[in-house]
Structures are given as structure tokens and as C-alpha cells.
Amino acid sequence: MRLTLSSAVLSNRLLTLSKVLNSKNSLQILECILFEVNNGVLTLTASDKENEMKTQIQLDESDADGKFAISSRTIIDAVKELPEQPITLEIDMATYNVKVIYQNGDYNFTAQNADEFPQVQAIEENAATIKIGSAVLTDNITRTLFATANEEIRPVMNGIYFDLTPEALSIVASDGHKLVRNKVFSIKDENAKSFILPKKPATILKNVLAKDDSEVEIVFDNKNAKIKADFGTLTCRLIEGRYPNYSSVIPTNNPCQLTIDRRTLLGTLRRVLPFASESSQLVRLRLSMGQLEVSSEDIDFYTSAKESIVCDYASNAMSIGFKGTSLLDILNNLTSDEVILELADPSRPCIITPVEQPEGQDILMLIMPMLLND
Known part of the structure; x- marks a missing residue:
């Protein structure tokens, strides 16, 4: 030959x-x-x-x-x-x-x-299909991948959940401490369908998909998915199991809103976080009228750091703690100039959203608070 x-x-x-x-x-x-x-x-x-x-x-x-x-x-x-x-x-x-x-x-x-050479299992004839723009899929996978878990007890948490409903396609990931939910309103179906994409094929798609307007077709059944795009086709085995009800953990009424420059908050966290306890990575956010104070300390090594930022906040004064590395991850995976932090009290989840949402989409990130020893 x-x-x-x-x-x-x-x-x-x-x-x-x-x-x-x-x-x-x-x-x-x-x-x-x-x-x-x-x-x-x-x-x-x-x-x-x-x-x-x-x-x-x-x-x-x-x-x-x-x-x-x-x-x-x-x-x-x-x-x-x-x-x-x-x-x-x-x-x-x-x-x-x-x-x-x-x-x-x-x-x-x-x-x-x-x-x-092994052959992958064929997709069933009655498989469902999702068609999505290559750039939209790439952005959503990139924005979501960091929030997946590494669990042995609940393997369903180790992938990205694609939830197709009559309202929108939701692309979700959570490790129990942080959650990302992206909604794409242009993609919907009267018959609800879903699948969990494992981390490895998601990472491959992030690296090989073109960031353009070309179309990606995802054909999936209960066990496998085939993704067809400009690079060719990727067939993968899906994570089997029932994904937790992610909507139930998203608060619907967080009355306290903080609007702040994302890069400014990122810079402050990077300066303050090295002085936090290595085991907890706890950072404290003290909110008062028009001001946010970010602080950390490690009582074992007698180190601490504190920095104040001007922000848009007009609600009650509050102190709340977060894992600093998780908060950094969330802010790094948003692209808007400003972000909104929606809070209720120091024990309830904080919702973080971009001030400017991508056209036809809704991005929401959630972080669980940590206990403060006041």
C-alpha cells in the first residue's frame, strides 16, 4: 500500500x-x-x-x-x-x-x-441530539471545568452535567463547596434530557474545539456520547447516575448586593491569601457602607494581612468567610469587568454573577461560606 x-x-x-x-x-x-x-x-x-x-x-x-x-x-x-x-x-x-x-x-x-484495536460501543438509534456553537461550548466548558469534584463516593460529581430543559440548556459543575451553572437560552427541548460528561473528554474538547461560529453536534444516549465538530469526532463513555438537584442549593433571595471591580478584588485576594492558614485557606470579607475589607491570618505562625477596597455596597454590615482559593478560582473564570456578590447572612451561600452576561446566556457561580471564629 x-x-x-x-x-x-x-x-x-x-x-x-x-x-x-x-x-x-x-x-x-x-x-x-x-x-x-x-x-x-x-x-x-x-x-x-x-x-x-x-x-x-x-x-x-x-x-x-x-x-x-x-x-x-x-x-x-x-x-x-x-x-x-x-x-x-x-x-x-x-x-x-x-x-x-x-x-x-x-x-x-x-x-x-x-x-x-478496540471499537467503542455504538450510540443507540433513539439517541438525543444537541447542536451548539463551538465557541459557546468551549467557553462554557472552560468556565465550568474547575468546579468539578474528585470523589470516589459520588462519581457523578466528577463531571460536567448537561441539563436540557424546555427553558434552556444548563451546563453545571459542583464539588459541594462551589457551583457553576451556565444557561444557554437558545438551546431548549420540550422533552427534558441530560448527561454527565467526564472530566477527560471535557478537557480534550476545551483544547481542540475552535472558538468560532461553527456548529458542534452532541449525540448521546444513557451510556455514551459522540461529539462531532471541525476536528472530527470524539466518542466517550458517560458517567452513569443521577446528578444532585443543583437548583435546590441556589438561594432565590439574597438581599445584600455588593458590586465590585473583578480585577481589583482578584489582586487583593492574591496579596492577602498567602497569610491565611495553610490548612483552611480562610479569608474574611467585612462589608460596610461603600467598603470591603479582605483579611486573613494564621494564628500558628503569627501572620496576618488586611486590605480595604472601595465598592458599591449599601446593605447591613456583615462579616463572612470563604475559602480563598475557591474564591480566586471563581473570579479567574469570569471575564466581566465587574461582578456582583449576592449575600444573605454569614451562614448561607453567596452567589457571584458578572455584571454583563454573554448574549443569550446566564452565568451564575456559588460559593459556600466557612465558619468564622469570632
Whole structure:
């Protein structure tokens, strides 16, 4: 078998596929990229048994159909340093000897029989479908991923929850201490549907999806999802189980509102947090008319820090404690110039929202307070 294609295109696609691969595998064949040639089109596949990514390349030339598997490390190292040029792969399908011919030289190595390459479970015929803009999906995954948990007892908390309702598509993550809920109002369905996307495929999508207006199609059943986009397709096993009722923990009446410059509050937290207790990471927010005081202390090492910020606050004076690292994560994953903190009392959750919401969306983040020893 002989096939010719662009070295740069092959290298770029291989690097994208490599994001699926694990450093350690139960099957040796999973260290390989599957090459399938059919009617002048090369399909490349990478898998870790639970996630499978496919991408296609139109070949410049090919003289036969067939399939074989090449070590990902071997083929990626072979082409990544080549300048853009046509390269030819010659494969002896009897011995699986591969020769890669380029402008000033060639590589020789051995491929493997592709029959052992695992196939992912097919999506059921009655699967549901969601269509969403690539940039919208990328932004929502990026904004939500940090709030996922790492739990063994409740694995459903370890992924991103896609909740499609007649009102909107909600994209949710929570670790029990912080919560993110994004609503996309342009996507809705009279028949409620949902799935939980694991962290690994979510991270892959964050890194490979284009930030443009192209459309992403998500087809899912009870066990698997297939995501089709410009990069190709990503098929993944979903987290099975019932996601907790996230709406029940979101307060509907937090009367005290604080509006503040997001970057100013971020800078203050970064300066104050190093002086907090290493075990608790507790920071205290003292709210008074037009002013916010952020402070921390570590009584074991006799360290403390305090800083005041001008803000828009006209409610009752209040002191409330938060885990500083969680508050930093929330503010880092918002992009608006100003944010609103909605509070009720020092024992109830605080809602944080951007002053300017993206068009057609609603972003809400929640953080649980920590007990203050006054």
C-alpha cells in the first residue's frame, strides 16, 4: 500500500489525537494510532478504551485500501520536525514494514495488525441530539471545568452535567463547596434530557474545539456520547447516575448586593491569601457602607494581612468567610469587568454573577461560606 499526503496536516492531526492517549495502557495496541484508508480518505483513530477520537484527511494519492496501527510516539516523532512537504508512506501489508519517504530522506519502522484495536460501543438509534456553537461550548466548558469534584463516593460529581430543559440548556459543575451553572437560552427541548460528561473528554474538547461560529453536534444516549465538530469526532463513555438537584442549593433571595471591580478584588485576594492558614485557606470579607475589607491570618505562625477596597455596597454590615482559593478560582473564570456578590447572612451561600452576561446566556457561580471564629 502506498499513500501520499501533507506532512504538516498529518502532524497537526496526530498531535490532536494524542490528547486522548494515556501514558500507561492495559493493552499495547492502545499506544498506537489506527490508520484506515478507504477510497482516498485516511481516517486516524486514537483510543483509551473509554474515549475515542477520529479525524479524516483527504489523501493526495493512494493505491489501495486497508488498515494498520503505528506507535503514536514513533509516527509523531517521525513527522513533527519535518517542514511542510508531501510525504509518502509505503506499507507492506504482509510484514507491516513501513517506509516514510520525505524530501531528503526516509524512515523505516514496523506497524502492527489493526484487528486488535478496540471499537467503542455504538450510540443507540433513539439517541438525543444537541447542536451548539463551538465557541459557546468551549467557553462554557472552560468556565465550568474547575468546579468539578474528585470523589470516589459520588462519581457523578466528577463531571460536567448537561441539563436540557424546555427553558434552556444548563451546563453545571459542583464539588459541594462551589457551583457553576451556565444557561444557554437558545438551546431548549420540550422533552427534558441530560448527561454527565467526564472530566477527560471535557478537557480534550476545551483544547481542540475552535472558538468560532461553527456548529458542534452532541449525540448521546444513557451510556455514551459522540461529539462531532471541525476536528472530527470524539466518542466517550458517560458517567452513569443521577446528578444532585443543583437548583435546590441556589438561594432565590439574597438581599445584600455588593458590586465590585473583578480585577481589583482578584489582586487583593492574591496579596492577602498567602497569610491565611495553610490548612483552611480562610479569608474574611467585612462589608460596610461603600467598603470591603479582605483579611486573613494564621494564628500558628503569627501572620496576618488586611486590605480595604472601595465598592458599591449599601446593605447591613456583615462579616463572612470563604475559602480563598475557591474564591480566586471563581473570579479567574469570569471575564466581566465587574461582578456582583449576592449575600444573605454569614451562614448561607453567596452567589457571584458578572455584571454583563454573554448574549443569550446566564452565568451564575456559588460559593459556600466557612465558619468564622469570632
